[in-house]
Amino acid sequence: MLEKIQKMLTVRSRIVREMLAEALGMFILMVFGLSAVAQVVLGRGAFGQLLSINLAFGIGVTLGIHAAGGISGAHLNAAITLTHCILGNLPWRKLPAYLIGQFLGSFMASVTVFAIYYDALHVYTKGNFTVTGPTATASIFSTYPAPCVSVLGGFFTEFMATVMLLLGILIIHDEKNNEALKGTQALLTGILVLGIGLGMGMNTGYAINPSRDLPPRIFTAIAGWGMEVFTAGHHWWWVPVIAPSLGSLAGVLIHKLFIDIHNQPDPERGSEKGQSPHPVVETSTL
Template sequence: RSLLSPRSWCGCLGFVFGLSSVAQVVLGRGDFGQHLSINLGFGIGVTLGIHAAGGISGAHLNAAITLTHCLLGNLPWRKLPAYLIGQFLGSFTAAATVFGLYYDALYDYTKGNFTVTGPTATASIFSTYPAPYVSLLGGFFTEFMATVMLLLGILIIHDEKNNGALKGTQALLTGILVLGIGLGMGMNTGYAINPSRDLPPRIFTAIAGWGMDVFTAGHHWWWVPLTAPILGSLAGVLIHKLFIDFHNQPVPESGNEKGQPVMETSTL
């Protein structure tokens, strides 16, 4: 089964839920959803994406996490290009799908003038941009910390030596984790936390009418959602290793010293 099969990269089409929820909030001028709608959309999309692609790729929907696995030796480097291409195709196709879905609404909202900034800006439907008050350093730190939380959460959910999630619930809990990050850390930058979620739609918008402003806006913000999540992912793994994994006790084969049953752990 190829990592580039439709089933593999269709996992990233879960982002259709996230991007379309942003489109509905922006283009509906607040009458068809609020900030919570966007967070729920991405949480649901991540959950479905994991279910769609988990059987082939292990649900690698995030380039930062994939690269981290390669650096740690958990994934062969020869597989990295296939994973990244699959992620790119899925996210790019998601952006194109949402563009087609809301094509008429986009034209009605912007009068045909697609802009990155201004009162009728719509580029943020597809990719992240920093809030006007956020400095480049502040935005970088926000993306870094949000990705740290993402990795810590994912590792805890799948930690069989600690108190891992029950088998079959990991996808749902990961979606809830993304929802929580959006609820608590989404205001500054829109919480990209994933190069695969941010760059392909940005390239799509550059092609589809927004132009090269998508790469120059926000003091050339585009590189931050690529680098900060990678560093945050590595930091999250390190923190989990130092403060949790090194202190885990081996899982006993059956029962504990008092003869009580051991809580069931999960497998990915």
């Protein structure tokens, strides 16, 4: 009986399976990350600090990659998916499925964290959900620039943080250079995100990912924070969408110019490890 039910529920379309994998991976990533932010904000520092937020996003990235990596490559980032398409590593026809999966997972994670902390949100805000002010809570779900940061400064921060993200991912997966040991890539990518948060999180909250920022922003607009989520910070909302997309492309270009085009695979190195000289690269690499 269970086998029959399983066969009925099995999705045979590869694109749909990839969409579902991206959705689950993104959901895991965002539940860990957003719930940590909620604890810090609503607990007024009694239940964690910025370090706990950075660690939670790192853990979420690691587990999200493990969940989706073998199916979709675990992009978990619209900027990375777009870069894959531009470089020809992913067919353009798959772009909508990947984005729908990522956005759905991110949106549902926002709904989940909102439900978990619904009571605490109402106590903290007295039922008045605001984007700015002493009891602002919109930043639990999406990123906003620090008061001292200009739009240009914030754009450059997001751009460079995403450049470092892509450089790190490419280094971790570079089979022609000093790639990470098989099975450690997800953990190292989580540590990479942790490092970005530790070093470049102050200015903008290091969105570095349109799929991390835009769906929760849409959710907060619907859930009671209103359209101010799109106008706050001098209409900040577009920066975490555009800057990471450009930063992703720039990161790939920098890696190619400084490392990739000058370095060729060493057949002897692959043979020594008992591997094919040209191993198959997961779609999570660029």
